[in-house]
Every structure is written in C-alpha cells, then in structure tokens.
Amino acid sequence: MAAPTERRGSLARVQQASKTYWSSEPRAGSWSNIRRASADLPVAAIAGAAPRRSLGASSGQDKYDGEKPASDEEFGVGDIHEGEEKYHRLGWKKLTVCLIVEAIALGSLSIPGAFAVLGMAPGVILSIGLGLVAIYTSYVVGQVRMRHPHVAHYADAVQLIWGKFGYELAGAMFAVFLILITGSHVLTGTIAWIRIVDDTAICALAWGIISAVILFIVALPPTFAEFAILGYVDFVSIIIATGVEAHSAPGGLSGVDWSVWPPPTTTFYQAFLATTNIIFAYSFAVCQYSFMAEMHTPKDYVKSIWALGLIEMFIYTVTGALVYAFVGSTVKSPALLSAGPVVSRIAFGIALPVIFISGSINSTVVGRYILNRAFPKSEIRLIHTKAGWLTWLALIATITLVAWVIAEAIPFFSALLGIISSLFISGFTFYFPALFWFQLIKEGKWYVGWKNICLSILNGLVFCIGLITLGCGTYASVxxxxxxxxxxxxxxSFTCDATAYGG
Structure with a gap:
C-alpha cells in the first residue's frame, strides 16, 4: 500500500492544492476543484511539505506552525470533501440575498419612527448619508479579507491590528452582538403575535417562548446558501399597512402632521436614539466575513455590497419617508403598530416569515463562529456527524434561550436597537473599518498623494462617527x-402584561 503522502487525494495534496487555488483568481469553483487539482501535483512538491495551515483556521488563528502534516486517517479526505464543499456555494447574488434578509426586517421597522423624531429632511439625509458610509466601510472590510484570506470572522480581522487581545475582544463583541440581534427578533415576534391574535389577556411571555422556538427551528440549517428571498415581504407589508391606515385618516394624506424638520419637543437623547436606529439598519458589515467565507469567488463581494447598499438605501429612505408621511408624528416603533387593528394584524402576519428568517441567520452565524472556536480541528465543526449535529442543536438552543432572556429583560424595541448600535455597530461599521484602512490597507504615508490625504480624512471622520455613536448612543439608550x-x-421585564402592544 502506498504511503499516505503518496496517495491520490491525500490531505497534504489537498492542502497544497488549496493554497494554490485560493491564491488564484478567479476562483470560480468549489472544494471539488481543489481535490481534482491535488491529483496533478507532483509528490515531490508536497512530500516534506511546507508548513501546513490547519483546517481549523476558520477559528481565526493563523495555523502555520510547521508541524507534521496530518494523515488521511487523522482527518479523512472524504470527510473534508463532504464537510467543506457545502460551505463554498455562495455567489455574489446569493450573498446579497442573505445580507438583505439578515438586515432588512428590523431596519425597515425602525426607520419610520426615527423619521418622526428627526423630521423628514434630516431623516432622508441620514438615511442616504449613513448608507453611503456603510457601503464604503464594507468595502474596506472586504479588502482585509482579500489581502488576508484566512480571515473568516470579524475577530480574525481585528487580531491583525490588535493582536490576541483584539481577537478575544472582537470575538466577544461579535457573539454578544448577534445574540442581542436574535433577542430583538424574539421581541419583534412577541409584538407581532400579540397584535395578530389581538387578545391582551394571553400572557406575553407565552408569545416570547413561541417566537424563540420558531427562531430555534429556522436556525438549524448550518449553511447560508439555502435562504430564500423573503426580505422584500417586510417592506411591502409596511407600505401597504400604513398606506391604508393613512388613507382612512381624517383628511387623508393632507391631514397628516408630518414636518420637514425635527418637532420643537425633540430632545437630544431622542434625536440621537433615532439616529442609532438608522445606524442599526446599516449593520451588514458585521456578518460580511462569515458570508464571504462561503463564497466560491470572494472578490465578487464588491458587487454584493453595492447591490445591498443601494437596495437598502432605497427601501429605508422610501419606507421612512412614506410611512412618516402616511402616519405623521404618531408613528410607532416598530412601524406596523401604527396601522389600525385589522390592517396591522394582516401586515404583521405577512411579515412573520421575515422576522424569523432574518433573526435565524444571526443565530446561525454566531453558532458557526462558536463551533469553529470550540472545535477547530474536529469533525464536529463540519456538522455532518451525529456528534456534530447534537453539538449544533445544543448550541443553537442555548443561543436562542439567551436571546429570549434578553428580549424579556429589555422589552423596548427602539432602546434595544439603540444599545446594539451604540455598543457594537459603532465599532463593526465605523471605527474598526477606519482602523483597518490606516493599519492594513493604506499604502505609504497618509499625507503623500491626494488619494491618501482624501481617504485619510474620510476614514478619520468615520472613526469619529464610531466614537460619537458609542458614547452618545449609549447615553441616549439608557x-x-x-x-x-x-x-x-x-x-x-418578564411580565405577562401585553397591553403596550395591543390594538
């Protein structure tokens, strides 16, 4: 029998082929291409081979450690193919869909209330301006991945600038952020069920548990390529519901009390909390690395962020402006509470799939991150064995339980989104990308050449936006x-009272 290092398809061959494959462009293929390529590599090219990169590198740590290559018996090539191939099927269009579904539900529900606090003109300006900033920072985030292909999660990127401390800090922020997002979806689901059933005598805790169970079930698929295009349903349901309500109001649209500028009674903390709700809507950079890790052609991410950014800017701006114009200063957050009892019940029913599917994506992302951290060199992380599935089920159940506790502990929609934006999105969307540019992307001195000067000023402003959001946003939320x-x-907190969300 041939030695392990000489066998067709051996792990060492696969690793060498993988290194060549991921350093080439375009990478229009899948893991099976790597296996086919490995068959053509000369044995001499791998026999004393180069320091290997562990298959557990997606945990965020560079594993070039010079250790002896593992044999097929330690980690079978069949297992590699079966486990890895399913994680590299995202094209840029599917990536865009995943990001839209992940981001659009709560964003479009919170924007109208922000417009009511800020006024029409500031609302439109912030919706478009912050959207453009988010597109740029997502481009920077992707450039880090293109220059450092081992980056699979946000913590991996922060490790490049802040070392081990940054890795652990960003990893904790990443996990807590996504669990908080899942919690906000539990809360939104609770509000939706209360309004749909229209019976405030039923304990609100029961609806929270039902929402958590649905989120748990929908989050069980461990890959992202299967999610359908459901993000648009939310936008359509909000426009239909609030449009019908405004049409039936006294005087029609002409009788709605919307204003171009902030109402005189608006306080600083109210205005900044509304701003953080808009910032929340553009948080797609947070999960970008996780999705890019599943792309077969990562460089196509640029198409995705432009498509996503422009679509979100259009949806959020139109949703915020129209709903505010339809309802006026009394618009609530989430926006569907502003419709009448019957229309609101119908609209929330239409939006339920979006609420739960977009929420489940966050559970899946944080679950995959924790699994890769806990089992960097084990087949368990591939989730194709009994042990892997049992571990995955227990992990998603734990994440969902914690999310439910958060939803019950902080049952305030706008304030919860404000806390998430201030503590986490301020970093993931603003000050971390700015630091990435200065420390990882910038070429030469910041003051050499007009390009570097302009980009330095831009990233300096982005960094300041992040710090201001962190400080002022936290104050406003509290x-x-x-x-x-x-x-x-x-x-x-943790009460049965459902009257606050009743019709």
Missing part, C-alpha cells in the same frame, strides 16, 4: 429606558 419606565409606556 435615558430612553429610564424615561420609558418612569412614564409607564412599556411593559415590565
């Missing part, structure tokens, strides 16, 4: 929670 409790306008 102030809103305190004010809401004092006024009694929200239900308490």
């Amino acid at each position: 102030e809103d929670i305190v004010s809401s409790y004092a006024s009694g306008s929200v239900r308490g």
Whole structure:
C-alpha cells in the first residue's frame, strides 16, 4: 500500500492544492476543484511539505506552525470533501440575498419612527448619508479579507491590528452582538403575535417562548446558501399597512402632521436614539466575513455590497419617508403598530416569515463562529456527524434561550436597537473599518498623494462617527429606558402584561 503522502487525494495534496487555488483568481469553483487539482501535483512538491495551515483556521488563528502534516486517517479526505464543499456555494447574488434578509426586517421597522423624531429632511439625509458610509466601510472590510484570506470572522480581522487581545475582544463583541440581534427578533415576534391574535389577556411571555422556538427551528440549517428571498415581504407589508391606515385618516394624506424638520419637543437623547436606529439598519458589515467565507469567488463581494447598499438605501429612505408621511408624528416603533387593528394584524402576519428568517441567520452565524472556536480541528465543526449535529442543536438552543432572556429583560424595541448600535455597530461599521484602512490597507504615508490625504480624512471622520455613536448612543439608550419606565409606556421585564402592544 502506498504511503499516505503518496496517495491520490491525500490531505497534504489537498492542502497544497488549496493554497494554490485560493491564491488564484478567479476562483470560480468549489472544494471539488481543489481535490481534482491535488491529483496533478507532483509528490515531490508536497512530500516534506511546507508548513501546513490547519483546517481549523476558520477559528481565526493563523495555523502555520510547521508541524507534521496530518494523515488521511487523522482527518479523512472524504470527510473534508463532504464537510467543506457545502460551505463554498455562495455567489455574489446569493450573498446579497442573505445580507438583505439578515438586515432588512428590523431596519425597515425602525426607520419610520426615527423619521418622526428627526423630521423628514434630516431623516432622508441620514438615511442616504449613513448608507453611503456603510457601503464604503464594507468595502474596506472586504479588502482585509482579500489581502488576508484566512480571515473568516470579524475577530480574525481585528487580531491583525490588535493582536490576541483584539481577537478575544472582537470575538466577544461579535457573539454578544448577534445574540442581542436574535433577542430583538424574539421581541419583534412577541409584538407581532400579540397584535395578530389581538387578545391582551394571553400572557406575553407565552408569545416570547413561541417566537424563540420558531427562531430555534429556522436556525438549524448550518449553511447560508439555502435562504430564500423573503426580505422584500417586510417592506411591502409596511407600505401597504400604513398606506391604508393613512388613507382612512381624517383628511387623508393632507391631514397628516408630518414636518420637514425635527418637532420643537425633540430632545437630544431622542434625536440621537433615532439616529442609532438608522445606524442599526446599516449593520451588514458585521456578518460580511462569515458570508464571504462561503463564497466560491470572494472578490465578487464588491458587487454584493453595492447591490445591498443601494437596495437598502432605497427601501429605508422610501419606507421612512412614506410611512412618516402616511402616519405623521404618531408613528410607532416598530412601524406596523401604527396601522389600525385589522390592517396591522394582516401586515404583521405577512411579515412573520421575515422576522424569523432574518433573526435565524444571526443565530446561525454566531453558532458557526462558536463551533469553529470550540472545535477547530474536529469533525464536529463540519456538522455532518451525529456528534456534530447534537453539538449544533445544543448550541443553537442555548443561543436562542439567551436571546429570549434578553428580549424579556429589555422589552423596548427602539432602546434595544439603540444599545446594539451604540455598543457594537459603532465599532463593526465605523471605527474598526477606519482602523483597518490606516493599519492594513493604506499604502505609504497618509499625507503623500491626494488619494491618501482624501481617504485619510474620510476614514478619520468615520472613526469619529464610531466614537460619537458609542458614547452618545449609549447615553441616549439608557435615558430612553429610564424615561420609558418612569412614564409607564412599556411593559415590565418578564411580565405577562401585553397591553403596550395591543390594538
């Protein structure tokens, strides 16, 4: 029998072919291409081979350690093919769809309320301006991945600039952020069920549990390529519901009390909380590395972020402007609460698939991240064995349970989104990408050449936006929670009271 290093399709051959494959462009193929390529490599090219990169590199750590290549018996080539091939099937169009479904549900629900606080003109300006900034920072985020192909999660990128400390800090932020997002979807689902059933006598905790169970079930598929185009349903349901409600209001659209500028009663914390709700809508850079890791041609991410950014800018701006114009200063957050009882029930029913599917994507991303961290060199992380599936089920169940606890502990829609934006999106969308550009992307001194000067100023402004959001946004969110409790306008934590969301 041939030695392991001489066998067709051996792990060492696959690793050498993989290195060649991922350093070439375009990479229009799949893991099976690597296996085919490995058959053509001369044995001499791999026999004492180069320091290997561990298959667990997706955990975020560069594993070139010079250790002896593992044999096929340690990690079978068949297992590699079966486990890895299913994770490299995303094209740029599917990536765009995944990002839209992940981002659009809560964003479009929160934007109209932000317009009501900020006024029509500032709302439109911020919706378009922050959208353009988000497109740029997502481009920078992707450039880091293109220059450092081992980057599979946001923490891997931060490790490049801040070392081990940055890796652990960003990893914790990444996990907590996504669990908080899942919690916000549990809360939105709870609100939706209460409005659909239209019976406030039923305990709100029960609807929260039902929402958590649905999110758990939908999050079980461990890959992203299967998600359907459901993000548009949310936008359509909001426009239809609030449009019908405005049409039936006294005086029609002409009787709606919307204003071009912020109402005189708007306070600083209210205005900044509204701004953080718009910032929340453009958080797609956070999961970008996770999705790019599944692309068969990663360089196509540029098409995805432009398509996603422009689509979101259009949807958010039109949704915010139209719903505010339809409903006026009394528009609520989430926006579907602004419709009448019957129309709101129908609209929330239409939006339910979006609420749960977009929420489940966050559970899947954080689950994959934790699994890769916990089992970097084990088949468990590939989720194609009994042990892998049992581990995956337990992990998703734990994530969902924590998300439910968060939803019940902070049952304030706008404030919860504000906290998420301030503590996490401020970094993932603003100050981290700015630091990436200065430390990983910039070529030469910042003051040499007009291009470097302009980009340095731009990234400096982006960095400042991140820090201002972190500080002022956190203050605004806490102030809103305190004010809401004092006024009694929200239900308490872990209570059955559902009257705050009733028709």
